[in-house]
Amino acid sequence: MTGRGGRGAYRRVPPSVRWWVLLPVVALLLPAGCGVPVDDRPRGVEPPFGPPAAPAASSVPGRVEQAFCLVRDGRLVRTVRQVDAAGGVDGHLRRLLAGPTQAERAAGLGTALPGAVHVLGARLVDGRAHVEVEPLGEESGRSDEVLAYGQIVCTLDSRADVSGVSFLLRGGPLEVPRADGSLSAGPLTAADYPAVTGPD
Template sequence: MTRRLLPVLLAAALLGGCGVPVDDEPRRVQPPPGGFPTPAGTATAEPDGRVDEPLCFVRGDGLAAATRRVDGLPGVDAHLQHLLAGPDGAERDRGLATALPGTVAVAGATLTGTVATVDVRQAGEETGRNDEILAFGQIVCTLTQRPDVDSVAFRRDGQPLEVPRADGNVSSLPLTAADYRPLLGR
């Protein structure tokens, strides 16, 4: 009987020594000094429940950020549709414009993991615009400010589409805001 009881007692002693000691009553945990960091590009809710919707427009020959207050961050496709609608009156008064209409014909966007894929149709010949770098930069810089998007890929007819980056080189790989950094804040 002692041989059977010995392993049980040994196991109980070992298990009793593991873990966190129990206090007689709850104790207050002190937060670390300083504030908690908010990851870049995240939408933060205010007490009224509204969040910032980041958008990227054109000012002069560069890209400029704008923020709109919305009830909740929309899905990727709806966010892109807000960008395609262009700057509102107050944003236009601040000198913001868009290079998108007539330059890039967007059919929609989807999110797979952290990559937003934007489907692009062939733009019409009557556009008269040649600022594709700014147009693609607007899309990439807008969508990568979302907390759920790390990069943006473009495709046409289901195939990867080569798009211009700020340095003039083209890429069919997913792009990030860093690909357009030279154009930001001009």
Template sequence: MKRRHLAPLVLATLLAGCGVPAEDTPRRVHPPPGPFPAPVPAATTAPAGRFDETLCLVRDNHIVPVVRRVDRPFTPEEQLRHLLAGPTAGERNDDLASALPGAVNAAGATVTGTQARIVVVGPGADTGRSDEVLAFGQIVCTLTSRDDVNTVAFLRDGRPLGVPRADGSLSTEPLTRADYTPLINAR
């Protein structure tokens, strides 16, 4: 038998052996009793148990929000720790960096009401770094990306710390994302 005649024969044999008998007339199919599970809404795109975490990194002297997928909800303290750890290898390949190392030493974050309070330790008031604005902006933009944080206050030795804003002015008042809007790029 020639090879080109073999393929249809194999296909016919496979179809005939699939175990479903042919019927000449349609018949009614009765659904099984009991409630059926509700379909999953189409808007659910994230796998169960996964959460979006926004971290603000730096590229070309601008703040760039980056969304990472994490397996569980995260606290402001954990989000700050993730930010302080810097960009992943993939983010570095996308030319993302952090202005935080050497500019801001944040020791912790607590939330009271809708305000995050960041305790800053280390370098004095003037470190001579030109990227302090970006460093503080990274923290403010990262923490205000949360639904439970509207403002961020910086403290050193229990007192408000003067923090540079995008316009170059220093503020001891709680800061918002709007204080850094001129520096924020959408990826």
């Protein structure tokens, strides 16, 4: 086709061809129109503002857990109490000798200690708990010494600072019954009384 006014001939470009030519240009312009800056290299992500998450609090703030071995249905049962302070082996043993709490009694837990073993005290020597006892009279009327000694051994053996428990009578080593009926001067651990169960 020849144009008017002596201008050279030209060819009309079809509309479909025009869109294909413009598409790359539109694709380059879209990111700039979205308001998101384009970086040459990755950027670090800043953490959200605010204090770090606090560790989970204990169930009873200011108190610690302490294990005790009690008796139910002729077996030793380990239970856990919340106490004000863990204290030493003697204090731990005194809590055991005081007997089950009201809640523990309601759960059917008891103790074999009264009348079976008379404890004078306990001390820690080189990682071993030494428990001093005195002989009982002939009229004690108790035959469950295994459970009584097992309660003491398993309670004190639950402590991280105790590697074994020995019993003394008048300052000398005392052989006490294990769960299988044999006598041992120790050091004894919970493994000598396999009737112990987990926390109840």
